[in-house]
Amino acid sequence: MLSRNFRLQKVGDIDWLEKNYGFSNVGFSIDELIVLDVSRNPRNRDEFSEVLKTLTNDCFAPIAAGGGINSVADATKLLRSGADKIVVNSALHSNKQLVSELAQEFGRQCIVASVDCKQVKGNFFIATNNGSNMTDLTLTDFLKQCSDLAIGEICINSIDRDGTGNGFQIELLDCLPKLFEIPVIISGGVGNYSHLAEGLNDSRVDAVATANLLNFMGDGLGSARSQLVNLGIDLPIFDLH
């Protein structure tokens, strides 16, 4: 386990984040930023929106935000606080109507579907509500229905690998139908740059996500990005010289 220093960090505390990250700097190591409110208590939208505003000030990279999105008003609030895209997870299953409403309002390119998957007896099942509620829906079946959902991207996260630093659960990608039009982000398990490279080198993957390298590994992101560029992986260069 690489996230060994959990106790030393106030995860989610905005002052800590600002002091230690400076998102305007981290911004140059990433293509996009995903910010999730994973509070288990009733969520405080206003507070999260303020955090988002502070976090994204002077960060000129695309930002997807979410966590407990239940209405168009929830989404609007985040989009007016610095988010470009809305991450929807539980509502994909419990409130499909909301997904179409969001798409009508903001366009489907604005919606990132996020699914948390757990392996049970060889099959990947989807869990909702911060991973606390196991459903009987398999990832394979969910992905088949995706073309009917008005979503712009899908982020597939492995609960089993999340936070371990042992690498992506690449087998999750075997659940994808042959022709899948929606851009795929794989998430959960990155411990070092070679894991990112494994994801990026898989033709079924359009993007790789990591929290580990951002949160717990010092300048992990910056060095991971330059290692990937050295490996010949085609990443955009942001700095103007």
Added chain:
Amino acid sequence: MGKKQVVVIDYGMGNLWSVASAIRFLGAEALITTNTKEISAAKYLILPGVGSFRRAMEIIKQNSIDQAILQSLSQSETKLLGICLGMQLLGSESSEDGDTQGLGLVQNTVRKFTNTADTRLKIPHVGFSEVKHDSNTKLFGGIPSGSCFYFVHSYFMGLTPDIKSVATCNHGTEFVAAFEQGQVSGTQFHPEKSQSIGLKLLKNFLER
């Protein structure tokens, strides 16, 4: 002379916060407004936007924002930049959601990316992609051709000989990544989301 004021048109669609924040970062003043008087008096106008073309045009017409934009452009020093959907709205029409007429400031139409039997395009087109441009455009001054900008869109403006000074991008097909035609310019990508290169482009817009 005071700060340059940039009017960011608020018609209820799009990430105005980021556009305004980029403008402020560059040292100009950003005024986010729906007020047609403020729009028609603007020297620098930005039409942002994300979402449905049809809906955007409905809101723009209902609030007479189209008239206000035309009025501001009647002052020869006014510059307009449309971003993403905002750029597409500057064209003549879009096939999104049934055919809808745009502002018609450039003669161009908008179509959806589609897969054919032998293509495997991801739709929407999301992420940083290379933009090729002709070095004599003002918007791209100091920005090398082939630089990457951030795109997120399912519809695109096709290339036509009618628009000159076009920057292009390829996603299965060549499309308009940006254009500059007199007072009117547009970017399909989000300069406010394209790191320092994007900021450079916005700076060029403010300085030209």
